[in-house]
Amino acid sequence: MLHFHKEGAVSIILASLVSVAIIFAADYFLKDHYWIMKGVQVLALILLIIILQFFRNPNRSINALGHTIVAPVDGKVVVIEEVMENEYFKDKRLQVSIFMSPINVHVTRYPMSGKVNFSKYHPGKFLVAWHPKASEENERTTIVIQNEVYGEVLYRQIAGALAKRIVNYAKEGEVVVQGDDAGFIKFGSRVDLFLPLGTKLNVKLNDKVKGNQSILVGEIV
Incomplete structure (x- = not known):
């Protein structure tokens, strides 16, 4: 299961809201320009993915305490x-x-x-x-x-x-x-x-x- 660091909570929420807003705005304002609309929406998703991967916090353990x-x-x-x-x-x-x-x-x-x-x-x-x-x-x-x-x-x-x-x-x-x-x-x-x-x-x-x-x-x- 993918985990995210608590320090990224605000950034992830803002990035999600911005990405969703861009996707819906592109769908409304650029519906007559299909490929431009899709390009803008893909860029919005890429932005969100970049933010998510930056704040990822994988579980890692090692049995080596003290040594x-x-x-x-x-x-x-x-x-x-x-x-x-x-x-x-x-x-x-x-x-x-x-x-x-x-x-x-x-x-x-x-x-x-x-x-x-x-x-x-x-x-x-x-x-x-x-x-x-x-x-x-x-x-x-x-x-x-x-x-x-x-x-x-x-x-x-x-x-x-x-x-x-x-x-x-x-x-x-x-x-x-x-x-x-x-x-x-x-x-x-x-x-x-x-x-x-x-x-x-x-x-x-x-x-x-x-x-x-x-x-x-x-x-x-």
């Missing part, structure tokens, strides 16, 4: 490199960045179980998501989770040129479960993870990953 770090989102691995993380750790970390196109599922899921030690929203720019400065200059949220296996791991939701709203459910002090709904980023964006140096990855550049299915670090035991 792995999974991809927090669907997308493509566009960065793997050692960088200075200047906001929280203030030292070098291994950065793994996943770029989401508008056709990807945009649900953010917790990459591992543990306690939320840090959660902060930053207003900012809307550079394209793959821009090198997007991680530090774009609108973003920074979340740090700690558990006994991996210590502290930071992930950052980053708005892109099209993404104008980031939703973050993580609250400092709460205990979260790997794979649970952690938020949503609307219309194209990126998520960065900052891992301890020396972390052995199961992915490489340009790999496509799925949230709560692709194991970035560790193995199922």
